[in-house]
Structure formats: C-alpha cells, structure tokens
Amino acid sequence: MLYYIFKRVLMTIPVMVIVALFVFLMLRLSPGDPAAVIAGDYATAEDVARIREQLGLSEPIVVQFTKWLGQLAQGDLGTSIFSNKPVAELIAQRIEPTMLLALTTIIFSVLVAVPLGTLAAYRAGSWIDRVVMLFSVGGFSVPVFVLGYVLIYILSLNLKLLPVQGYRSPFTEGIGPFFAHITLPTLTLSVIFIALIARMTRASVIEVLEEDYVRTARAKGQSEFKVLMRHALRNAAVPIITVIGIGIALLIGGVVVTESVFNIPGLGRLVLDAVLARDYPIIQGLILFFSFIYIVLNLLIDLSYSLLDPRIRY
Amino acid sequence: MLSQIGKMSRRAVMAAALAVPLAASPFALQANAETVMRVIPHADLKNLDPIWTTAYISRNHGYMIYDTLFAMDENFVPRPQMVDTWTTSDDGLVWTFVLRDGLKFHDGAPVTGEDVVASLTRWGARDGMGQQLFGVIDTLESPDAKTIVMTLTEPYGLVLESIGKISSNVPFIMPKRIAETDPFEQISEYVGSGPFVFQADEWVPGSKVVYTKFEDYIPRDEPVSAAAGGKIAKVDKVIWQYFPDATTAMNALMAGEVDFYEAPAPDLAPILASNPDITVEVNDPLGSIGFARFNHLLPPFDNADIRRAAIMAMKQEDYLAAGIGDPQFWKTCYSVFPCGTPLENDVGSEVMATGDTEKAKAALEAAGYDGTPVVIMQPTDIAVLSAFSLVTAEKLRDAGFTVQLEAMDWSTLTSRRALKDPVGEGGWNMFHTWWIGADVIDPMAIAFSGNPEKGWFGWAEDAELEEARAAFAKAGSLEEKQEIGRKVQERLWAIGASGELGQFFTPVAYRNNVKGLIKSPVMFFWNMSVE
Numbered sequence: 001m002l003y004y005i006f007k008r009v010l011m012t013i014p015v016m017v018i019v020a021l022f023v024f025l026m027l028r029l030s031p032g033d034p035a036a037v038i039a040g041d042y043a044t045a046e047d048v049a050r051i052r053e054q055l056g057l058s059e060p061i062v063v064q065f066t067k068w069l070g071q072l073a074q075g076d077l078g079t080s081i082f083s084n085k086p087v088a089e090l091i092a093q094r095i096e097p098t099m100l101l102a103l104t105t106i107i108f109s110v111l112v113a114v115p116l117g118t119l120a121a122y123r124a125g126s127w128i129d130r131v132v133m134l135f136s137v138g139g140f141s142v143p144v145f146v147l148g149y150v151l152i153y154i155l156s157l158n159l160k161l162l163p164v165q166g167y168r169s170p171f172t173e174g175i176g177p178f179f180a181h182i183t184l185p186t187l188t189l190s191v192i193f194i195a196l197i198a199r200m201t202r203a204s205v206i207e208v209l210e211e212d213y214v215r216t217a218r219a220k221g222q223s224e225f226k227v228l229m230r231h232a233l234r235n236a237a238v239p240i241i242t243v244i245g246i247g248i249a250l251l252i253g254g255v256v257v258t259e260s261v262f263n264i265p266g267l268g269r270l271v272l273d274a275v276l277a278r279d280y281p282i283i284q285g286l287i288l289f290f291s292f293i294y295i296v297l298n299l300l301i302d303l304s305y306s307l308l309d310p311r312i313r314y
Numbered sequence: 315m316l317s318q319i320g321k322m323s324r325r326a327v328m329a330a331a332l333a334v335p336l337a338a339s340p341f342a343l344q345a346n347a348e349t350v351m352r353v354i355p356h357a358d359l360k361n362l363d364p365i366w367t368t369a370y371i372s373r374n375h376g377y378m379i380y381d382t383l384f385a386m387d388e389n390f391v392p393r394p395q396m397v398d399t400w401t402t403s404d405d406g407l408v409w410t411f412v413l414r415d416g417l418k419f420h421d422g423a424p425v426t427g428e429d430v431v432a433s434l435t436r437w438g439a440r441d442g443m444g445q446q447l448f449g450v451i452d453t454l455e456s457p458d459a460k461t462i463v464m465t466l467t468e469p470y471g472l473v474l475e476s477i478g479k480i481s482s483n484v485p486f487i488m489p490k491r492i493a494e495t496d497p498f499e500q501i502s503e504y505v506g507s508g509p510f511v512f513q514a515d516e517w518v519p520g521s522k523v524v525y526t527k528f529e530d531y532i533p534r535d536e537p538v539s540a541a542a543g544g545k546i547a548k549v550d551k552v553i554w555q556y557f558p559d560a561t562t563a564m565n566a567l568m569a570g571e572v573d574f575y576e577a578p579a580p581d582l583a584p585i586l587a588s589n590p591d592i593t594v595e596v597n598d599p600l601g602s603i604g605f606a607r608f609n610h611l612l613p614p615f616d617n618a619d620i621r622r623a624a625i626m627a628m629k630q631e632d633y634l635a636a637g638i639g640d641p642q643f644w645k646t647c648y649s650v651f652p653c654g655t656p657l658e659n660d661v662g663s664e665v666m667a668t669g670d671t672e673k674a675k676a677a678l679e680a681a682g683y684d685g686t687p688v689v690i691m692q693p694t695d696i697a698v699l700s701a702f703s704l705v706t707a708e709k710l711r712d713a714g715f716t717v718q719l720e721a722m723d724w725s726t727l728t729s730r731r732a733l734k735d736p737v738g739e740g741g742w743n744m745f746h747t748w749w750i751g752a753d754v755i756d757p758m759a760i761a762f763s764g765n766p767e768k769g770w771f772g773w774a775e776d777a778e779l780e781e782a783r784a785a786f787a788k789a790g791s792l793e794e795k796q797e798i799g800r801k802v803q804e805r806l807w808a809i810g811a812s813g814e815l816g817q818f819f820t821p822v823a824y825r826n827n828v829k830g831l832i833k834s835p836v837m838f839f840w841n842m843s844v845e
Binding site: 032 | 725
C-alpha cells in the first residue's frame with residue numbers, strides 16, 4: 001500500500017509538468033493581451049509595447065516558460081499582473097469560501113441523497129422510487145442560477161429569513177453569520193448533487209440487492225434494515241464514493257455561477273476574472289492548483305476503495 | 315482552568331465554544347457607533363495605481379486616497395484643491411504654486427513641493443494631456459517645501475486644465491519615494507493625502523476594498539462642486555463590495571445589505587425605482603458617448619468618403635434603443651463634444667444626423683466601394699458594445715457594405731485593435747467603444763487625434779485637425795476655445811474619423827438613508843453620509 005501511494009505521488013510530478021506546459025502554451029497562443037487591457041483606450045501602440053516589455057511578455061515564449069518553471073521550483077506561483085499580489089496569496093484569500101461551500105454542499109447532499117437513493121432502490125418501482133427519480137431528473141434540469149434566484153426571492157427578499165449574498169468566515173466572524181450566509185448557496189448547489197448521488201446510489205444498491213449474499217443474509221433472518229445497511233449499501237459504496245469524489249473536485253474548481261449569484265469570493269470567480277483580464281500568472285497558478293487537488297482527490301478515492309471493499313488491494 | 319473545563323458537561327463546552335465566535339459576529343457589533351457606507355462599485359478594483367492604468371475604477375480609487383493640486387468644478391472650471399495660491403508671470407511662462415497649510419500624507423509626513431514635482435513628472439510620462447504639458451515645460455522645481463515653480467518654453471493655455479483634469483489619468487499627488495517609481499511599473503505602496511485611507515490588509519481583489527476616514531485631512535472651506543471644494547468624509551468607513559452579477563447586486567440593495575449601487579444596468583432601474591426605499595437617478599451630467607471607430611489604414615475605410623457613407627447609415631436612436639433601452643437614460647447628440655459642455659456645437663454634424671440608408675447607399679456608390687468586406691470586432695462580453703456592433707452590421711449591410719462580424723471577448727478586442735496589419739493577418743476594420751463625457755470635452759482627447767503616430771487606434775490622419783488641436787492648447791479665452799472647437803469638429807466630420815452613437819447615462823441607485831451625493835461625471839464618496 002505504501003509503495004502504491006509513493007508511486008502515485010511520484011506520478012503527480014510528470015502530470016503537473018505536462019499540465020504546466022499545456023496551460024502555458026494555451027494561454028500564450030490564445031488571442032488577448034494583458035498589456036492591451038492595462039493600457040486602456042488612451043494608449044498608443046508604443047505604450048502597449050512598453051507595458052508588454054515591462055511585464056516580460058515580449059520575451060520569447062521559451063524564455064518566459066523557463067523563468068516560470070524556475071519560479072515554480074522555488075514554490076513561487078508568480079505575481080498577478082494587475083493586482084501586483086502574489087498568486088499564492090490570492091488563492092489563499094479565496095480557498096476558504098470555496099472549500100467550506102464544497103464541504104457543506106457535499107455533506108448535505110450525502111446526508112439527503114444516500115438515504116433517498118437507498119430507499120428508492122429498496123422500493124424500486126414504487127411511488128417513492130418514482131418521486132425520487134422525478135426529483136433527480138428535475139435536479140439535473142433546473143439551471144443553478146434559476147434555482148439560486150428563486151431561493152433568494154423566496155427566502156431572502158420575501159420571507160427575510162436569510163441574507164441575499166456574501167460570505168462570512170466562521171473563524172473570524174462566527175458560526176451564526178457563516179451558516180446564515182452559506183445556507184442558500186449550499187441548498188442551491190446541493191440539488192444537482194443530491195440528484196446525482198441519489199441516482200447513483202439507487203442504481204448501485206439495486207444491483208447489489210440482487211446478489212446471492214443479500215439473499216443469504218435475508219435467509220439467515222437478518223432484519224431488512226441490517227440487510228440494507230450492512231450488506232447492500234456497503235457493497236454498493238464504491239461507485240457512490242467515486243461520484244462523491246468527482247463532486248468534490250467539481251465543487252472546488254467549477255462553481256463560478258453559484259459564486260457569482262451569491263457573491264461568494266471563491267476560486268471559481270478568481271478563475272473567471274483572471275481569464276477575462278488575461279492575468280496569466282493567476283490562471284496558470286490556479287490550473288496547477290486545481291490539477292494538484294484533482295490528483296490528491298483521485299488518490300484518496302482510490303485508497304478508500306480498499307477500505308470499503310477488502311477484495312481491492314494495491 | 316483546565317480542570318474546570320474538565321468538569322463541564324460536553325453540551326456546556328459546545329455552547330461556550332459557539333458563544334465566542336457569535337459574540338464576535340457582525341450582529342454583535344451593531345451597537346458600535348462606527349458609520350459604514352457599503353458601496354457596489356461599477357467594476358472590480360484590480361489595480362491600485364491610477365497612473366499605471368487608465369481604468370476608471372482605479373481612478374475612483376485614486377480620488378479616495380489621493381488629492382490633486384487643482385480639481386474640476388461642476389462647470390468644468392479648474393479650482394484650487396491642494397494649492398492655496400498661485401501666480402502666473404506676465405509672459406505666461408512661469409507658474410508658481412503654493413500649497414495649503416497642514417497637508418499631510420496618511421503616514422503622517424507633510425506634503426511637500428518635491429512630492430508634487432515627482433508626482434507630476436510620473437503622470438506626465440503616461441497621460442496624454444500630461445505629455446503635451448511636459449512638452450512645453452522647461453523646468454519643474456520646488457524651491458521650498460510649499461512652493462512649486464513650473465517654467466514653460468512657450469505660453470500654454472491648458473496648464474490648470476491639465477493638472478486639474480477630472481478623469482484618467484488624474485495627476486494625483488503621491489509621496490516622492492512612491493512617485494519615483496518607473497511610470498511603466500506599478501507602485502507597491504498606497505499612501506496618499508486624500509480624505510480616505512486605503513486598508514491594504516483588507517483588500518481582496520475581485521471582492522472587497524476598505525477605506526477608512528483620514529482624521530488629519532483638512533478640507534477646503536468652499537462648498538463641494540464636482541471634484542472641487544471641501545472634501546468632507548462623513549462616514550468612518552467606506553466598503554466597496556464588487557458584485558459580478560447585476561441581479562444579485564440589485565437584490566442586495568433591495569434587501570438593505572448595501573447602501574449604494576454605482577452602476578445598475580438600465581434594464582434593472584425600473585425594478586429598483588419601484589422600491590419605495592430606493593432612489594434611482596442620473597448623477598453624471600455628461601454620461602458616456604458611444605463611438606464606432608474605423609481603421610483608417612485599411613480598405614475600405616482608408617477612403618474618407620466611404621467612412622462618411624458608413625456614418626450616414628448610422629442612426630443614433632437605433633443604437634441607443636438597442637444598447638441602452640429606456641429612453642430616459644439616453645439622448646441623441648451630434649456634437650463631437652458632449653452636449654451640455656462649453657464646446658458643444660453643430661458644425662458639420664449633418665453627416666451624423668442623416669441616419670438614412672438610401673442616402674448612405676448613394677454616397678457609398680459615389681465613393682466607389684468595391685465590395686471589400688468590413689470586419690467588425692464584436693465584444694460579446696459587453697452587452698452595450700455587442701448591441702452596437704450588431705446594429706452597425708445591419709446598418710452597413712442595408713447600405714450595401716459586405717460585413718463580417720467577428721465575435722470575441724473585450725480582452726481579445728483590446729489586443730487586436732492595436733494591430734495595424736491587414737485583415738487577413740489579424741487586422742480589423744471597425745470596433746465600438748464609449749468614452750465617458752469628461753474624457754472628450756475638448757479637442758485634446760486622444761479620440762480626436764489626427765496624428766497616426768501618436769493617435770488613437772484607427773490611426774486617423776489629418777494635418778488641419780492637428781493644427782487646430784495645437785492651437786487649442788494655446789488658446790486663452792472661452793470664445794477662442796469654442797471657435798477652435800468648431801474647427802476641430804468640422805475636420806472630424808469631414809474626414810469621417812468615427813461614428814458617434816449618442817449620449818447615454820448610467821443611473822445610480824441608493825437607499826434613501828444615503829445623503830449628500832455629488833453631481834459629477836466621476837463618482838466621489840466624500841460628502842456622503844448614511845443616516
């Protein structure tokens with residue numbers, strides 16, 4: 001197992017280098033120029049050229065890439081072209097809201113979706129099953145921003161139960177304000193993940209319920225609850241955990257719409273702002289960061305398989 | 315203490331743990347007497363150097379923390395701000411400025427003449443008006459701590475207009491050590507002498523900027539008038555909270571979570587106005603001016619008659635209806651200088667006021683258009699400009715042009731418009747933009763340049779135009795300036811420099827407890843209070 005982990009960790013190095021190269025080239029070869037954005041409407045072509053030179057963008061791509069790799073080797077993700085702040089600091093400022101939103105969403109989704117999916121599987125074909133699947137299809141179909149606006153309209157503007165927007169840190173501003181502000185985005189994001197996890201749980205549990213060992217457990221007189229929890233759900237867990245892991249990765253890297261609708265200063269918005277402004281160091285730093293997170297999450301998911309299923313060994 | 319905790323029940327420990335952060339929550343702080351104004355600015359403050367960038371949001375940030383020697387009042391007349399007294403020699407070549415008493419930077423250091431010299435020098439290296447002024451400056455010195463002496467090589471009519479200009483780049487005064495930064499590099503320290511102090515530790519790019527009142531700021535005695543007059547900070551703290559989503563920003567204002575919304579989209583204004591707790595009004599008397607810019611270097615727009623034919627096809631009402639919508643937020647204006655400003659006139663504007671497809675068709679035929687496609691860059695991420703591009707495409711097609719619309723984001727457009735290459739190698743024929751009215755109130759604006767070497771993208775060339783602009787810089791009286799303004803306008807329409815698409819106004823929206831809003835083309839937050 002240790003050898004396996006070591007091998008996987010080593011494998012991250014070439015993956016990260018390839019990602020770095022790909023991202024670097026993709027950005028440099030795509031249209032757009034941060035110098036032109038900085039220079040604005042008043043600039044002459046000479047001004048733009050001078051700014052490009054100051055930013056080091058007029059150097060050959062190979063030189064720029066080598067310099068960037070050198071910085072990375074020293075643990076320096078670079079400095080934002082526009083804000084002049086270190087990219088690591090910008091990521092650090094945004095990581096807490098994104099991580100906590102991902103955490104609350106995934107916890108809430110799992111707590112709702114796994115029992116719903118299991119129940120739907122146990123009562124497959126019944127009205128309960130149909131209601132759960134209807135919800136599931138609905139959850140996939142409603143765009144996140146529509147759901148977000150509807151929840152804001154009902155719970156914030158009309159009932160005045162929750163704030164419209166913003167993020168409050170539980171560490172500096174308290175648990176109460178944190179939950180008040182994170183509830184609506186969590187509910188909004190959870191709908192799609194509940195739909196996804198519930199469907200996966202249902203399909204997986206239905207498959208397991210037809211296995212011989214489930215029949216044997218029932219024949220031995222075990223209660224239906226125990227059959228479901230101890231035999232069916234545990235053996236159905238591998239695909240469910242995979243979906244949850246992918247869900248966490250998506251939540252960390254790709255909730256731009258939710259972050260915008262609820263005005264949460266998270267990583268998704270940082271990516272979008274950086275792309276629109278062509279702030280190369282931020283985009284490069286963030287994509288590397290996301291790649292690293294994806295690799296770590298995949299490793300953790302793979303390791304969890306062996307805990308859930310003793311037949312899987314590395 | 316540890317043993318006492320050990321005796322507490324688990325529930326009691328959890329309650330205590332929850333109580334600590336809750337006590338520190340904003341709800342618990344409401345009893346604090348600190349007055350805070352929460353503002354949704356028109357854009358995210360990405361950069362803190364208002365000389366390095368021309369972004370309006372950086373300019374507004376500059377006004378929060380820096381002060382200026384002179385400042386424009388509501389009649390566009392420069393008034394002293396940091397300057398107490400000033401004199402001009404009889405020959406107009408020597409200008410002497412004396413600073414007010416008690417001016418201090420936020421770090422406690424006094425503002426000196428050396429700070430002013432360094433700040434103006436840096437600004438003069440980047441700003442167009444600054445470059446022209448420094449073109450006639452022989453020496454700029456500070457003989458003592460409070461005096462600055464500017465010696466010119468020839469009389470110049472725009473000294474005060476230049477150092478008191480209201481919009482980007484504004485000649486803000488910074489400490490000498492900061493102002494000595496290379497003009498093409500960003501400053502890394504943000505110390506001004508303005509009415510608010512920037513809280514660097516609380517700045518989250520893309521989200522939040524915090525300013526606190528500068529207790530040692532000494533405002534002038536005169537009443538506030540646009541950028542001029544006494545700048546009195548009436549709240550302890552101003553928080554700029556950037557909202558990327560317009561609907562969420564509107565909802566936050568309606569829910570009372572913010573006090574002021576600088577630039578709500580015109581289509582949201584009726585919803586905001588229907589809320590009795592919210593006031594929606596136009597605060598900028600000049601608004602913005604839409605521009606359709608031609609590339610004068612490439613066919614078919616290397617021909618003035620073809621450019622004029624294209625302008626004839628443009629009808630301002632159609633652009634403004636498509637891009638802005640509600641007629642209360644726009645008006646047609648055929649003067650190249652914003653309507654309502656001293657240089658507004660109607661010389662030669664018939665070409666823009668035509669708006670007639672048939673006449674445009676005839677003019678195009680007479681000009682000998684050979685069917686060369688017109689490539690219009692369409693920035694789809696900026697709704698107003700995207701709509702302008704679509705209208706132009708339709709108008710030009712109707713007039714007989716072959717049109718190719720190329721969709722892209724604004725960043726791509728800004729880099730591509732700098733290219734002088736043929737269309738097949740990345741070049742372009744047209745793009746749309748807007749200038750805020752304050753930026754185009756006189757012929758010195760780069761938008762009106764007739765010098766392709768130093769001019770704006772599109773590279774118009776006209777010697778007569780440049781002569782008139784040079785004469786404007788030396789003009790003395792308003793009458794003389796207006797006469798030259800008419801000449802400049804006549805040339806701009808004669809060569810078909812750009813299409814002008816009308817004047818439009820972005821409203822502001824605020825809770826009714828916000829008082830003291832200053833009428834101005836630039837948003838200022840002094841004099842405003844939250845009651």
